[in-house]
Each structure stands twice: as C-alpha cells, then as structure tokens.
Amino acid sequence: MQGVFTGFATIAVVIGVGALLAHLRVLDLQAQRLLSKLAFFVASPALMVITLSRADVHSVLSANLLATSAGVVATAGLYCALARWVWHRRLGDATIGALSASYVNAGNLGIPVASYVLGDAALVAPTLLLQLLVLQPLALAVLDVDARGRSGSVWQVLSRPLRNPLTVGSLVGVLLSVTGWTLPAPLASPLGLIGNMAVPSMLIAYGIALRLGPGLGRAGSVTELAATSALKLVLQPLVAWFVASQLIGVEGHALLAIVVTSALPTAQNIFVHATRYGRATVLARDTILITTVGAVPVILFVAAVLG
Numbered sequence: 001m002q003g004v005f006t007g008f009a010t011i012a013v014v015i016g017v018g019a020l021l022a023h024l025r026v027l028d029l030q031a032q033r034l035l036s037k038l039a040f041f042v043a044s045p046a047l048m049v050i051t052l053s054r055a056d057v058h059s060v061l062s063a064n065l066l067a068t069s070a071g072v073v074a075t076a077g078l079y080c081a082l083a084r085w086v087w088h089r090r091l092g093d094a095t096i097g098a099l100s101a102s103y104v105n106a107g108n109l110g111i112p113v114a115s116y117v118l119g120d121a122a123l124v125a126p127t128l129l130l131q132l133l134v135l136q137p138l139a140l141a142v143l144d145v146d147a148r149g150r151s152g153s154v155w156q157v158l159s160r161p162l163r164n165p166l167t168v169g170s171l172v173g174v175l176l177s178v179t180g181w182t183l184p185a186p187l188a189s190p191l192g193l194i195g196n197m198a199v200p201s202m203l204i205a206y207g208i209a210l211r212l213g214p215g216l217g218r219a220g221s222v223t224e225l226a227a228t229s230a231l232k233l234v235l236q237p238l239v240a241w242f243v244a245s246q247l248i249g250v251e252g253h254a255l256l257a258i259v260v261t262s263a264l265p266t267a268q269n270i271f272v273h274a275t276r277y278g279r280a281t282v283l284a285r286d287t288i289l290i291t292t293v294g295a296v297p298v299i300l301f302v303a304a305v306l307g
Contacts, residue, residue, distance in 0.1 A: 007112035008296055018207020029212050035205035036275040039198050045169030047195030052173025055125045065126045067244035071236040071262045076102040087224055092146035092279035095139050100287040101231040104264035123257040132170040140164050143277045202268040209285050229290040233298050237263040256306040263298045265291035
C-alpha cells in the first residue's frame with residue numbers, strides 16, 4: 001500500500017507548494033492561468049508524445065477495456081442527465097462536469113499506483129489510451145463548439161480535434177508506438193524535458209486556484225459537487241467491477257486492476273481544460289480535491305477485498 005500513499009502524498013505536496021506561493025503573493029491568478037496555458041498548449045502535448053510512443057496501444061483492444069468503458073459511460077451519462085434535467089447546465093459546463101465524474105488520473109497518479117499496488121505500470125495503459133484517444137478528443141471538440149457558440153460545417157467539427165494540441169500530441173505518440181519508430185535523440189530529449197513540466201504546472205496552478213479561488217462549493221451547487229464526487233468514487237468502480245466480474249468473467253489480479261484503475265480520482269488536467277475554456281472551473285477544482293482525498297480509503301478497501 002506504500003505506493004498509494006506515495007502517489008497521493010507527492011500530489012498533495014506539489015499542490016501545497018502552489019497554495020503556499022499564492023499565499024505569499026509570489027504567484028497570483030494570472031500566474032495560474034499562465035501555468036494552465038503552458039500545460040495545455042506546450043507541456044502536455046509533449047508528454048503525450050513521449051508517453052504514448054512507449055505504450056502498447058494494442059492493449060486498448062483488450063476485453064477488459066469493456067469494463068473500464070462501461071464505468072465511464074455510466075457515470076458520465078448519469079451526470080449529463082442530471083445536468084440537463086435537474087441543474088440545467090449549459091453544454092460546456094455539463095461537459096466539464098461529466099469529465100469530473102468520469103475521467104481518472106491515469107497518468108501522474110495511476111502510473112505509480114499501478115506500479116506499486118498492482119505490480120505493473122502497463123496495467124493503466126488501456127485506461128490512459130481510452131481517455132486520450134476517445135474521451136478527451138470528444139470532450140474537447142464539444143468544448144470548442146460551445147466556446148464558439150456554433151457548430152460550424154461538418155468538416156470544421158470533424159477536424160477540430162486535430163487542431164487541439166493535446167489530441168495532436170496523443171496521435172503522434174500513437175503513430176510512433178504502432179509503427180515502432182523512435183524519435184531521434186536531439187528531438188526526444190527536449191520533448192521529454194518539456195513534457196516533464198506538465199504535471200508540476202498542473203498541480204501548482206491547481207494549488208493557486210485552491211488558495212485564491214472561491215471556497216469549497218461556494219461557486220456552485222453543493223449537491224452537484226456531491227454527485228460528481230460520488231459518481232467518480234463509488235459508481236464508476238462499482239460498474240467496472242460488475243461488468244468485469246459478472247458479464248466478462250474477469251477474476252483475480254486482473255479484476256483488481258480494473259477496479260483500482262476505475263477508482264482513481266479525477267485527473268488534474270480536467271481543471272486545466274476547465275480553465276482553458278472558462279467552464280465549471282470551481283466544480284472541476286472541488287471534485288478533484290474531494291476525489292483525491294477520498295480515493296485513498298476507496299482504493300485501500302478495494303485492494304483489501306479483491307487483493
């Protein structure tokens with residue numbers, strides 16, 4: 001269980017650094033926006049190229065991915081229904097809310113958890129690829145449409161994800177993985193160095209927002225925040241477990257990997273997207289905070305029951 005605590009502690013410390021810098025007035029909300037833009041446009045795309053170029057993309061076709069996908073669809077779909085019929089959220093806000101309820105931290109937290117708790121970092125790859133190649137491009141396309149106020153032509157809608165730096169970085173990484181090509185050292189080294197800025201930039205920006213932004217739950221519905229957090233921590237891993245164990249017949253360590261991955265907290269880059277598009281930023285921020293804290297006992301419980 002040391003890997004769980006190490007992963008969460010690392011994230012908490014870096015977020016705390018951002019909050020401390022904001023408290024000491026070294027950084028302000030303008031710096032938070034700058035760090036978020038740096039992560040979105042520069043560092044994260046570079047990280048995706050390096051990360052996915054080394055991943056086994058064929059694992060995305062495994063049967064186990066059905067269980068992971070079912071958890072995502074169930075939580076995002078239920079949130080969207082509530083956002084439409086109960087809270088009456090506009091398209092962009094509902095998209096960020098759906099991501100907050102279903103998009104797991106498969107990168108900077110999922111990798112150490114997979115390594116130390118599950119014994120194999122590759123076990124998080126299917127979830128990572130599903131999110132980067134399917135969920136994230138679709139969500140960003142919707143957010144682009146919402147930001148522009150109109151959908152545009154069919155070609156504009158279909159090509160919009162290809163004009164998003166994160167999607168482009170992901171596709172380049174997948175192309176390198178599928179073809180077996182390797183980047184020359186003069187290109188791979190600077191890309192790796194730039195990509196290393198992504199996670200620290202996200203976390204420090206998040207810490208600044210925690211310190212200088214509205215208090216927990218003050219800029220939105222507390223009920224909505226409770227719903228996104230419960231969907232993420234309870235419903236998503238429960239649906240993944242049911243589909244994997246009862247419908248597909250997965251057992252043992254493979255089942256543990258699926259449920260633990262689905263129980264990971266909301267990813268920090270959702271806050272980056274929320275800030276970039278100016279949609280549901282406080283909901284994303286607060287859901288990340290609650291699920292990051294709440295995921296520790298949830299994952300420990302899952303490991304105790306299924307391990």
